[in-house]
Amino acid sequence: MELRSRVPDGPIEEKWDSHRFDMKLVNPANKRKYTVIVVGSGLAGGAGAATLAELGYNVKCFCFQDSPRRAHSIAAQGGINAAKNYQNDGDSVQRLFYDTVKGGDFRSREANVYRLAQISVNIIDQCVAQGVPFAREYGGLLANRSFGGAQVSRTFYARGQTGQQLLLGAYQALERQIGKGMVTMYPRTEMLDVVVIDGVARGIVTRNLITGAIESHAADAVVLGTGGYGNVFYLSTNAKGSNATAIWRAYKRGAAFANPCFTQIHPTCIPKSGDYQSKLTLMSESLRNDGRVWVPLAKGDKRKPDTIPEAERDYYLERMYPSYGNLAPRDIASRAAKRVCDEGRGVGPTGLGVYLDFAAAIARVGEDAIRERYGNLFVMYQRITDENPYRVPMRIYPAVHYTMGGLWVDYNLMSTIPGLHVLGEANFSDHGANRLGASALMQGLADGYFIISNTIADYLAAKKLSAVDTTHAAFKEAESRVSEMTKKLLATKGSRTVDSFHRELGNIMWEYCGMARNEAGLKTALEKIPKLREEFWREVNVPGSADTLNQALEKAGRVADFFELAELMCRDALERKESCGGHFREEYQTADGEALRDDEHYAYVSAWEYAGDKATPVLNKEPLEFEYVHLAQRSYK
Amino acid sequence: MNLTLRVWRQAGPKAPGKMVEYKATEISPEASFLEMMDVVNDELTLKGEEPIAFDHDCREGICGSCSMMIDGHAHGPNQGTATCQLHMRSFEDGATIFVEPWRVRAFPVVKDLCVDRSAFDRIIAAGGFITAATGGAQDANNVLVPKVASDLAMDSAACIGCGACAAACPNGSASLFTAAKITHLAQLPQGQPERYRRVVEMVAQHDAEGFGGCTLHGECQLACPKEISIDTISRMNRDYMVAAAMSQEEKVGGGTG
Ligand SMILES: Cc1cc2nc3c(=O)[nH]c(=O)nc-3n(C[C@H](O)[C@H](O)[C@H](O)COP(=O)(O)OP(=O)(O)OC[C@H]3O[C@@H](n4cnc5c(N)ncnc54)[C@H](O)[C@@H]3O)c2cc1C
Ligand code: FES
Numbered sequence: 001m002e003l004r005s006r007v008p009d010g011p012i013e014e015k016w017d018s019h020r021f022d023m024k025l026v027n028p029a030n031k032r033k034y035t036v037i038v039v040g041s042g043l044a045g046g047a048g049a050a051t052l053a054e055l056g057y058n059v060k061c062f063c064f065q066d067s068p069r070r071a072h073s074i075a076a077q078g079g080i081n082a083a084k085n086y087q088n089d090g091d092s093v094q095r096l097f098y099d100t101v102k103g104g105d106f107r108s109r110e111a112n113v114y115r116l117a118q119i120s121v122n123i124i125d126q127c128v129a130q131g132v133p134f135a136r137e138y139g140g141l142l143a144n145r146s147f148g149g150a151q152v153s154r155t156f157y158a159r160g161q162t163g164q165q166l167l168l169g170a171y172q173a174l175e176r177q178i179g180k181g182m183v184t185m186y187p188r189t190e191m192l193d194v195v196v197i198d199g200v201a202r203g204i205v206t207r208n209l210i211t212g213a214i215e216s217h218a219a220d221a222v223v224l225g226t227g228g229y230g231n232v233f234y235l236s237t238n239a240k241g242s243n244a245t246a247i248w249r250a251y252k253r254g255a256a257f258a259n260p261c262f263t264q265i266h267p268t269c270i271p272k273s274g275d276y277q278s279k280l281t282l283m284s285e286s287l288r289n290d291g292r293v294w295v296p297l298a299k300g301d302k303r304k305p306d307t308i309p310e311a312e313r314d315y316y317l318e319r320m321y322p323s324y325g326n327l328a329p330r331d332i333a334s335r336a337a338k339r340v341c342d343e344g345r346g347v348g349p350t351g352l353g354v355y356l357d358f359a360a361a362i363a364r365v366g367e368d369a370i371r372e373r374y375g376n377l378f379v380m381y382q383r384i385t386d387e388n389p390y391r392v393p394m395r396i397y398p399a400v401h402y403t404m405g406g407l408w409v410d411y412n413l414m415s416t417i418p419g420l421h422v423l424g425e426a427n428f429s430d431h432g433a434n435r436l437g438a439s440a441l442m443q444g445l446a447d448g449y450f451i452i453s454n455t456i457a458d459y460l461a462a463k464k465l466s467a468v469d470t471t472h473a474a475f476k477e478a479e480s481r482v483s484e485m486t487k488k489l490l491a492t493k494g495s496r497t498v499d500s501f502h503r504e505l506g507n508i509m510w511e512y513c514g515m516a517r518n519e520a521g522l523k524t525a526l527e528k529i530p531k532l533r534e535e536f537w538r539e540v541n542v543p544g545s546a547d548t549l550n551q552a553l554e555k556a557g558r559v560a561d562f563f564e565l566a567e568l569m570c571r572d573a574l575e576r577k578e579s580c581g582g583h584f585r586e587e588y589q590t591a592d593g594e595a596l597r598d599d600e601h602y603a604y605v606s607a608w609e610y611a612g613d614k615a616t617p618v619l620n621k622e623p624l625e626f627e628y629v630h631l632a633q634r635s636y637k
Numbered sequence: 638m639n640l641t642l643r644v645w646r647q648a649g650p651k652a653p654g655k656m657v658e659y660k661a662t663e664i665s666p667e668a669s670f671l672e673m674m675d676v677v678n679d680e681l682t683l684k685g686e687e688p689i690a691f692d693h694d695c696r697e698g699i700c701g702s703c704s705m706m707i708d709g710h711a712h713g714p715n716q717g718t719a720t721c722q723l724h725m726r727s728f729e730d731g732a733t734i735f736v737e738p739w740r741v742r743a744f745p746v747v748k749d750l751c752v753d754r755s756a757f758d759r760i761i762a763a764g765g766f767i768t769a770a771t772g773g774a775q776d777a778n779n780v781l782v783p784k785v786a787s788d789l790a791m792d793s794a795a796c797i798g799c800g801a802c803a804a805a806c807p808n809g810s811a812s813l814f815t816a817a818k819i820t821h822l823a824q825l826p827q828g829q830p831e832r833y834r835r836v837v838e839m840v841a842q843h844d845a846e847g848f849g850g851c852t853l854h855g856e857c858q859l860a861c862p863k864e865i866s867i868d869t870i871s872r873m874n875r876d877y878m879v880a881a882a883m884s885q886e887e888k889v890g891g892g893t894g
Contacts, residue, residue, distance in 0.1 A: 051770075066754060067798065072700075074797075131766075133821065136784045136787045161699065168794065274667060279697075386726065497683065543686065
């Protein structure tokens with residue numbers, strides 16, 4: 001497989017501009033002759049679908065929720081970055097670019113990241129024009145807060161509901177196009193296959209989640225904005241429905257999967273409390289603006305937090321990373337939390353927790369100011385734990401949150417299947433081995449509002465596509481593949497529920513491919529996962545039938561894909577014999593326990609190519625070059 | 638905890654429905670209501686029965702998917718709390734709990750506890766937006782927005798579109814939902830050009846969907862998991878009256894021109 005990144009020539013500041021000039025255009029009258037399928041209505045898919053329709057393309061948009069407004073982006077809390085430098089604190093496109101490349105531990109493509117930083121400023125303008133109620137100062141200007149991995153305040157926010165407000169902006173733009181008849185919306189519809197004809201993506205096969213009907217949709221191009229795959233771990237901060245099915249099935253049709261093992265474990269989540277637990281809840285990173293992280297100095301100190309004197313507390317992030325303190329990047333803060341808990345200094349009933357304490361901030365600015373900044377997060381915390389974080393420190397622990405890996409895409413966001421484009425968390429593009437806080441919303445909207453709208457024209461105008469419709473044999477083959485799988489899942493009627501398998505898979509992944517990984521563990525996982533997968537196909541019990549709303553069936557299909565993806569993640573983690581960002585291989589660390597990269601051998605993107613169900617996937621490599629940000633060990637000390 | 642559930646079961650939109658009794662045993666008081674439902678569903682599955690269908694996704698009170706009438710209250714007994722944020726510690730051990738779908742004419746039942754809320758999407762499509770095609774925006778700080786206006790906009794923009802307001806309303810009105818969006822956009826300078834057109838179009842769509850009229854019972858604001866105030870409805874009504882007056886002026890103006 002050839003990986004052509006299609007990064008334009010020229011100085012990095014000019015690449016995107018000159019590329020836009022060089023790309024072909026589709027004239028306005030011709031746009032309506034093209035049909036574009038957009039799978040996903042989150043920030044990436046929703047913004048993409050709305051913008052493509054505004055330009056005049058004929059768009060079909062799909063999501064599995066009952067409304068496009070419920071895409072998982074709705075849950076993002078803390079904020080969105082942009083290099084506006086409204087605070088006059090030294091920010092610039094150059095600095096956002098630098099922070100993101102460094103934050104990603106030098107495993108992302110420089111040209112993409114630079115473009116992202118450039119576009120970030122347009123995103124804020126666009127969102128404000130749509131009526132997104134970002135936080136403001138008394139003078140009426142936009143307010144900012146700080147996020148991890150940066151020393152400037154460049155994060156725009158709408159209380160603790162930034163994702164909700166940004167998504168509603170995109171959703172409203174999308175509904176406007178639906179109202180005008182430019183977008184046909186298919187809610188409660190799940191994409192189960194991509195159809196490739198003559199080597200290019202020409203459509204998808206879906207299941208109507210209410211009637212169970214398997215249907216085909218033909219198009220001139222397909223865009224996936226289907227989100228991340230953190231739910232491989234069962235417990236994560238993702239919504240219950242978030243899944244890998246769309247990208248996984250595309251992978252099996254020839255789209256390379258990049259850096260599958262790059263997973264982000266977020267340092268501040270509410271700790272797990274029991275086996276019945278169905279998900280973990282994030283407490284936004286923005287809380288680290290005002291909250292101080294600590295554990296008792298002494299092992300096994302079970303005193304109540306307010307009775308532990310200052311001198312017997314260890315504010316370990318401030319101690320270990322004095323220049324970034326509580327705002328150290330996520331991978332680093334998570335590993336530090338794991339370390340202090342492994343030392344026996346963790347707090348709470350399970351010992352897997354650290355304090356996030358607001359007492360100092362409340363004393364400094366008052367309870368009302370804290371309520372105004374984080375009110376809804378505090379309420380959320382109280383609902384779940386029955387504790388009042390204005391009085392007692394929050395207890396937090398790291399949890400799976402985001403996946404930097406995803407389908408490989410070129411500079412135009414096209415996968416290795418021509419005509420199949422991938423946006424947002426579903427692609428691998430901009431975050432390297434660790435994503436900085438408030439950068440996923442930025443990337444999703446950059447991809448959706450500003451990039452795909454330009455690059456898709458270049459694809460459509462350059463390609464002579466033959467006319468195809470859904471009677472084509474390739475659609476029939478995909479439909480029957482999908483129906484067969486459904487039948488098989490329903491016919492098994494074994495002794496275990498889908499969730500019981502998913503939980504067990506999650507435990508294996510957390511244990512062996514989670515915050516710390518090593519060769520022996522990964523090899524164990526690679527033995528356990530196929531065994532469990534076999535058992536799944538023998539023993540799973542999916543009740544009900546195929547021709548109605550059947551949530552167990554939906555889950556079963558997703559978990560079947562998670563099994564296969566989990567294996568690829570472990571394989572990728574095993575192959576990458578270095579530590580970088582969220583990928584921490586215990587064998588490769590510095591004397592003080594920081595990630596030790598090996599740029600000589602691993603400065604590349606791993607792009608895995610499917611080779612058949614029985615064969616080992618093929619590893620392709622896209623070398624990464626760093627011309628503008630010099631390779632250095634990441635330091636936040 | 639051990640509980641008795643009486644749950645609405647309905648196989649499909651046209652099928653008849655009925656309440657069916659289930660036992661939920663050894664439930665942790667720390668479990669959420671939906672986690673309790675998961676436990677019941679796992680047991681049903683292993684007994685060879687069909688699990689109870691219910692909508693959910695984020696399980697943290699923001700996506701608006703979950704939608705259960707619990708003991709006659711939309712989202713259950715606690716204020717400002719979506720079903721997914723409700724924990725079993727809010728119930729007495731041994732209690733009998735009634736669980737039903739939203740009962741609103743404009744939200745037909747899809748299956749068991751799932752309803753079709755696409756009417757809300759159509760209300761937004763009718764005018765719940767600011768026309769601002771991608772690319773043409775000026776610098777975000779060029780237009781100042783007073784903090785009070787932006788805070789008020791945010792209070793109403795917090796709506797999660799779950800439908801509890803309509804489910805709680807004796808008239809089956811979705812005025813709170815509609816008014817929340819109208820208020821959000823009407824507070825902002827960017828929302829002014831379409832302000833009066835928006836209110837007319839959205840209200841017309843609300844009525845066309847078969848939602849009832851508002852007679853200010855106030856049940857909606859008590860049920861709203863985001864505690865959106867009924868004041869938004871007064872604001873909507875005021876804008877609607879202004880819009881009506883304006884449209885007469887426009888017609889008069891048009892006639893003489
Ligand atoms: C709790 C939480 C808080 C976060 N906070 C922040 C933050 O403050 N700042 C930040 O920058 N990032 C944050 N993130 C990350 C960020 O929210 C996500 O990375 C981003 O929203 C993903 O957007 P997306 O459009 O790529 O995917 P999603 O929003 O996940 O959308 C996926 C879409 O695809 C559809 N879909 C998926 N599979 C299929 C299929 N097979 N068929 C049909 N449709 C399908 C879904 O229905 C949905 O519409 C947070 C994440 C979480 C979990
Ligand atoms: S499941 Fe998202 S609000 Fe309840």
